[in-house]
Amino acid sequence: MFGLIGHLTSLEHAQAVAQELGYPEYADQGLDFWCSAPPQIVDSIIVTSVTGQQIEGRYVESCFLPEMLASRRIKAATRKILNAMAHAQKHGINITALGGFSSIIFENFKLEQFSQVRNIKLEFERFTTGNTHTAYIICKQVEEASKQLGINLSNATVAVCGATGDIGSAVTRWLDARTDVQELLLIARDQERLKELQGELGRGKIMGLTEALPQADVVVWVASMPRGVEIDPTTLKQPCLLIDGGYPKNLATKIQYPGVHVLNGGIVEHSLDIDWKIMKIVNMDVPARQLFACFAESMLLEFEKLYTNFSWGRNQITVDKMEQIGRVSVKHGFRPLLV
Template sequence: MNVLCGMTFAFLVHPRADLRQDMARLAKPLGLVPTIVYDHALRRLPLAPLRFASVGLNGREVGRLILVPFGARHLLTDRRTGARKVAQAVDLAAATGADIVGLGGLTSPVTNGGRQLARRTDIGITNGNAFTAATVHRQVRALLRTASAGRIAVVGATGSVGSAVTRLLARDGLGADLLLVARDRSRLDPLTSAVGARSATDLAAIAACDVVVLLTAAADALIGAEHLGRGAVVLDATQPRNTGPDLLRRRPDVRVLDGGVVDVPGLMLRGGSIGLPPGQAFACLAETMLLSLSGHRGHFSLGRPTLEQVDRMVEIADRFRDQGFRPAAPSSFGRPIAPSACVAPAAASGLTGVAA
């Protein structure tokens, strides 16, 4: 049994695509306020960050969640204001005694993966992307064993998590099986050449792939029924999600799995919710917890994580394996599913890769 370090952490969260639903996590009556009211308030009012929930592990408080009062669309469309609000939330984290703070959701990309906060010496910063990449990598490998699929699309391949997952899969010898999808050719082409993959800037190209890994920074659903090949399995590791439940209604031949979620059985949030059941955490939150539990001081993952940082997070997670920190059992839009159900019906019938 590991002896837990006495450090504390903070983790930044923000309202996602459905503002009313997310605000209701603060207090149920807030769910009665129309979304348009929240949209106006978050954009116009000088709202300060606030402590959202305490994080307990095995009955002991180890950290806290801090709410950045800016929605997902706001963060992407007004990055200057978003970065300022994130900095204010980091100020609050430091003032409340946190030793390290993790950047959840879009608070990471809006601060260039935390690089804009690198000069801070009063608190450590991590974007959580090293352990997220490690977790998604393990989930992809499990899918490949289950589905016997050979073609893998990484959407958002040049991003912080996407580039790390790409390099991990290439290290496994799967470079030739990868289709890397991103908008910026100046970043995409060097990564493609480095790992020996194929590339595309158009989402239509993913129709030829068996497994689609979503790792983009967007405020809304990005992948539609028209983008996927028959029998595709989608691993959505984005927050906010890049898929919607209507995708399954329109395409019953595909599977959409939740990515980047880990089991931490002793975890309990008090005062708020992040949309996961007790005992589960997003991998970016888990990275912040693990660094705190291990006694790490200073910054960790800023910008794009190196493979050395990914491997380091795997080592730390192994040290605390008695606390969990392993990929959660398969689920789809929060609903548990059997591992055998991870294979789409069409895939099981040998129809993978046939464009819909």
């Protein structure tokens, strides 16, 4: 059995979803209540591969909300993720994906040092961040959506915002090794890590956001939007492909301009309907078919009986592992969401 650990995008969203899912006692509660709310299994899932194989899974709502980080309730946020992992393990789930902020919190706050959760010792091999599959899907979106828009990568400049992160660094490695993209622009806050990445690749220009965006034919956004930063679409190339790999995805509502094509990054479509409710709740356009690529990674590992933390740690994703999960993704009927 596979598992998905997720969370909702805001307190308001959580209250609305609680009402819809039949938890009225959660629906009118404020942030303090959600800080103490336990994880819940709120959806049972059946996925059928194009090979005919069928698997079963569970969605674990962590009850984490992004406001917990904004309001400095850091201990509550970290406790949410650890409790959700323990809940998944207690219910016998073989491989569980950490979705959204779950994997970021796990990495940033070094939660691997807290392996004992009450009477449960976490077995980390039961969990995956899903970042390898996400990075692979974003790279395929760059390749295939660029072609649809008439952008020739061999003559193109690709900017990666968040280039030193786990997904961002994997995307740069793929673009360097598996495409003929002409120029890579590397954007991140940590200049030392940017220089290390540049040295590893042997190419790429380190730039600030304002300088880089007008030069880019393709922008891969896999970083949180800095507070107060706005993108002026009039400064972007036309056509320009902007892939929003963040969560929640909001660039499409912020940037609406002729010639600027915003694509929800890291989203896959399955060839067959999936029996579940949760993607409707997170407002996927086609909830029976579309899902986050990180969630799909745990499904793929369950299909293949690879019960291992396939994606784990920071900046450990290799091009070979991206190709491996990519082959399995195609085998079982997943494909990248395109324009």
